[in-house]
Amino acid sequence: MSANPIPPLHLYSVPSDQAAAPAAPPKRERPRTAWTADQLMAAEFPEPKWAVPGILAEGVSLLAGPPKVGKSWLSLGLALSVAAGGHAFDSVPVQGGPVLYLALEDTPRRLQTRMGKLLGGQKAPAGLTLVTECPPFPQGGVEAIAGWLDRNPDARMVVIDVFAKMRGQAPTGVSAYDADYVSVGYAKRLADHYGIAVVLVHHVRKAGSDDFLTEVSGTNGIAGAADATLVLKRARGKADGILHVTGRDVDEAEYALQFQAASGAWQMLDGPASDHTVGDTRAAILRYVRANPGVKPKDMATALPNVDADTIRRTCSRMAADGQLTKDPGGRYYPDTQSRTESAQEVSELSDCPGVNADLRESPGHSALELSGLSGVNEAEGMTT
Helix, strand or coil: CCCCCCCCCCHHHCCCCCCCCCCCCCCCCCCCCCCCHHHHHHCCCCCCCEEECCCEECEEEEEEECCCCCHHHHHHHHHHHHHHCCEECCCEECCCCCEEEEECCCCHHHHHHHHHHHHCCCCCCCCEEEECCCCCHHHCHHHHHHHHHHHCCCCCEEEEECHHHCCCCCCCCCCHHHHHHHHHHHHHHHHHHHCCEEEEEEEECCCCCCCHHHHECCCHHHHHHCCEEEEEEECCCCCCEEEEEEECCCCCEEEEEEEECCCCEEEECCCCHHHHCCCHHHHHHHHHHHHCCCECHHHHHHHCCCCCHHHHHHHHHHHHHCCCEEECCCCCEEECCHHHHHHHHHHCCHHHCCCCCCCCCCCCCCCCCCCHHHHCEECCCCEEC
8 A cells, every 4th residue: 555645735734935934923912801981982993994895894794695696706706806906896996915715615626717717817816825624613723714814914804615614513502593603703703803804605594585684594693693794695687696785894785796607706786786686667767766856757758768658657656566666645756775875876985995904903802811722812911922
């Protein structure tokens, strides 16, 4: 028989730059966790750091969706964009920095093929580290990721695809809710301690729901422990998908996305998501009413010569019944999507979101004792050993 087979590379064995001089991990002071009310109100905290401005902030974000909807293409595209400092969704400018992508259901060959399509001939960013094997969080995964973050203090994001591969066995004697909460808590400690965005790619239930938050697979403990939840759903109309977003530091919004099969990239479509999930007639009416609130069907007929007056009248009535328009007693129509329109307009100005400070900052909310397993925090001195 031959010699022992070469063991697979794990996250903790990814080679580092041998030419670089070894550097001590940055000092991490013990975060403050208690204030009097007046002290807290007088304190100044930095704005949240954004991996993708307006969409992915520091903290834990769930990216959920049904099988084969394109979650892995989306997450890999985001990882490439952030690592290269390009444009997420081909439209949102992002600040570049190291990204760790745990592709735990992929082979190196598949990753290479997908990246080749996404890059389209452009040079692959050296700041993106791809790993296909990593121990679960409770069995050394936390320490492995923390070690990479210590070696990459300017890291912007960690993507875990998929979360189920990292959560490990549920603790014995706890409820399903508590087990789900604890499993996300591992990622939450990393995100808060290092001030980065951690994206957990996850699944949704088979049964649909009007509330996208309830579609996340598992108990409410998963979404409850996360800082933000993003659900990618298939859409009707011109959009291939709708990205529903909500979170503690992220405004609730919906974004219409289109999948480019040739490049494997998800692109963000202009305007509110509702404009891309309805038929052409409804979309034309929505745009006109949004620009002319209080208009009547007869006025629309003049402005929309390609649609007859009876069709406009019937369509407006149905749209009001569906909640897409609001009708007053005088027969005038108003947009019922004003808040969505405003949020979508903000998306085009995402570069004006708070800038990201590349320096690591202290993150309140966890004691040094809780984080002692991440980077060797010395409880007595409040610094790394």
